[in-house]
Amino acid sequence: MTSAARHQMSDLGRRIEARRTRLGLSREDVAARAGSTPGYIELLEEQLPSPGIEFLVRLANALETTVQDLTGYTADLAPGKAHAGHHAGMVGIDETECWALLDDHGVGRVAVTGSDGPEIYPVNYQVVGREVLFMTAEDTPLARAAVTGAAIAFEEDRVDDAFSQGWSVLLAGPVRKVSDPATAQTLRAAAYSTPWAGEGRDTVVVLSPRRVTGRRVLVQGAPGTSSGPRPRP
Template sequence: MPDPIPFPSRPQGDGSRRTDLGRRVTVRREALGLSRQELAERSGTAPTYIDYLEDRESAPGIGVMLRIADALQTTVPDLTGGTVDRPQGRGSALRDAGLRELGEDECRALLSPGGVGRVALIASDGPSVVPVNYLVADDEIVYRTASDTVPAAAAEATEVAFEVDHIDDAFSQGWSVLVVGEARRITDPDTIRELEPKARGLAWAGGERPLWLAISPRRITGRRIVNSLGTPLGGQARTLHAENGNPGESP
């Protein structure tokens, strides 16, 4: 292993604020369940360097970035935001890949952390699919929106679909979960008061979202890309949150 890279003696930039790079490193590290100490050991850097990288403005060299990206099982462009305007799934398919159907318990476990999903329905002007931030409460998919939006129209539809997925370009693997059910408006003040503290701040797209909706699942199905032995490629697949999601509406 190369000698650990120490804490930089001269900060790059003013060192007064966290950067997008630092946020992406933090999100990816936490998605893998790694501490800063463990990331430092894997990448051959000092723990204080990881502290600095995640919390302060910095400009690490390409050699350091390659080692950190490798330790985080991702790529430098993903960490630096170079892929933010590109669709996911650009990696090459692996030779021994296949699909495995997920059981309902597995699907619910993947849904449970909340994050970004997609509401699909037949709206007045035809089929629509819209990303929203969601949470799970009492086994229902819950999100909030404005009254004049496509997601709000879900309450008038006889049936809606809700999809969540994760794609890992580094390993050409991923999973998806599809929920089909009926949506309803949440009007009980006590229920809304319980949901409000769970909301993750303002909607990414801005604006007020006073209308709460819940989707009661009738059917939950899912699939995961696996290898020939039926196990996730590259080890246990892990879920990334809204940092890698679409800028939908926030609960």
């Protein structure tokens, strides 16, 4: 799709495409799940702004999400509004799976110690090997921490409100500023996206985690769980 065509996509089309891509599904896959055709899925993503509610329900099920999420109804709501699930429990996530959950890139949160104490804020991140790349402004707490090699924490999570379960991954370790211009430019070019917050964030910071841990909350009988022993409370 050209950049001009992408600009004309509806909000619904963008959400359908983003969700489909995140699940690793083709249009053919989604069409088979929703009882439709690949051409109609393409039409929804690129042109048609408002299908009927019956098909929206089928499409949401095919994309393992909700009509509210697809239509943007919950976009400004904090996650985790549902009650706790029945027979819920928490299990640890090993380091290999933690990296797999982080995937290649995304948006997470960094925790640093600023002049007024601890500060937490969202950042775009890029996984490079077993390190995490951030791009930030020169005068941010994260950039200042990188100059001194201070330790920070980085967290990423997902919440499944429909089943009151989800996961969280935490990385902790020192950060460093990439001062060599050629290396910094190579890392910037490797990033999937520039920071969502806009221009002026050219300082490249790399986290080398010394600790990688994760936790997953599971609800018996929910997607992703088995009928075996319950997770430990």
